[in-house]
Amino acid sequence: MVVCALRRQLLKSSSRCGPWTRLLQRQSSGCVYSSSDGFNHQEIREKLQAFPGGSIDLLKQDSGIAVLTINNPSRMNAFSGSMMVDLEEKVTQLENWTYGKGLIVCGAAETFCSGSDLNAVRAISNPQDGMKMCMFMQNALTRLLRLPLISVALVEGRALGGGAELTTACDFRVMASGSVVQFVHKHMGLVPGWGGAARLVRIVGSQNALKLLGGAVKVDPELGLHIGLSDGVLDAQQEGEGVGTLRQQAENWLSRYTKGPAPVIQAVKKVVLSGRELPLSEALRTEKDVFGTVWGGPANLQALASKPKHK
Numbered sequence: 001m002v003v004c005a006l007r008r009q010l011l012k013s014s015s016r017c018g019p020w021t022r023l024l025q026r027q028s029s030g031c032v033y034s035s036s037d038g039f040n041h042q043e044i045r046e047k048l049q050a051f052p053g054g055s056i057d058l059l060k061q062d063s064g065i066a067v068l069t070i071n072n073p074s075r076m077n078a079f080s081g082s083m084m085v086d087l088e089e090k091v092t093q094l095e096n097w098t099y100g101k102g103l104i105v106c107g108a109a110e111t112f113c114s115g116s117d118l119n120a121v122r123a124i125s126n127p128q129d130g131m132k133m134c135m136f137m138q139n140a141l142t143r144l145l146r147l148p149l150i151s152v153a154l155v156e157g158r159a160l161g162g163g164a165e166l167t168t169a170c171d172f173r174v175m176a177s178g179s180v181v182q183f184v185h186k187h188m189g190l191v192p193g194w195g196g197a198a199r200l201v202r203i204v205g206s207q208n209a210l211k212l213l214g215g216a217v218k219v220d221p222e223l224g225l226h227i228g229l230s231d232g233v234l235d236a237q238q239e240g241e242g243v244g245t246l247r248q249q250a251e252n253w254l255s256r257y258t259k260g261p262a263p264v265i266q267a268v269k270k271v272v273l274s275g276r277e278l279p280l281s282e283a284l285r286t287e288k289d290v291f292g293t294v295w296g297g298p299a300n301l302q303a304l305a306s307k308p309k310h311k
């Protein structure tokens, strides 16, 4: 994978081991699989491109909040092969977005995503190709979750199979009234393969994850809130009645966490990410390094000069 190779090169060639370099080394942010795992990035990319349809659209806004839209409405936003490649490219663009603070992941045409495109699934139903697709998507979704942006999945309509897995690659999930998240894998004779099971356990705990996967349970907004899969409910009925579209509602919801300068918001995400992913001693070291990037920085100096009272 190009980004992984670049990152390794950067780490190797860096004679000065500064905080950011050590942070990258500790977080090993980016990919899970590389060529040493038998993962041939170019080969799988070409194979996926053979199954075209739909797109992943990225809108970077001046507010610092970007919108990533899963766009394949004629198939309920199912992921074609080319959309998987598209997703990876959009994640790369977001990794390089200096002024970014937040990300909304949503689906086109009032539904989230119905998982992988069953036509592509049928065509690559042998285990070898399935494993390659799974490694590709695990890499892309792990990088999505590790972006230095605070992300939220806006679930409207249905998030099924791989679509349910995609919601777990965001920091938060907000569900519109009437929406459903369902890990339907068992009904397909499968288990999650895009990293959705591992992430789900960390979000809702192993007991709830076992229930959701073992029972292919339909999670509505109420159940989602109850088990901690959902972080908020948006009222689809009230759209246009003074509270704005669902996307505006999601943006308002997210903006309480993204208000402030980009370097500070990105630092917040980095310390939480390292706390979530690293052993405590490593997380503490990373926290120190990230702290060093904001201490005495413009936002810090400005705050000190204004003698704030936190009432």
Ligand SMILES: CCCC(=O)SCCNC(=O)CCNC(=O)[C@H](O)C(C)(C)COP(=O)(O)OP(=O)(O)OC[C@H]1O[C@@H](n2cnc3c(N)ncnc32)[C@H](O)[C@@H]1OP(=O)(O)O
Pocket (backbone or CB within 6 Å): 074, 075, 076, 078, 079, 114, 115, 116, 117, 118, 119, 121, 158, 160, 161, 162, 163, 184, 185, 188, 190, 191, 192, 193, 194
């Ligand atoms: C590791 C990844 C594992 C996975 O993701 S496996 C895939 C899991 N997802 C599924 O099995 C979804 C199967 N689809 C459904 O259950 C239903 O289509 C769904 C989403 C509930 C919508 O139902 P309805 O509202 O009745 O609409 P519909 O069935 O007429 O669908 C409209 C058109 O969309 C298509 N579609 C929906 N989900 C798809 C998918 N995943 N791959 C390919 N095509 C898909 C569906 O075939 C239909 O197309 P058409 O109009 O018949 O040409």
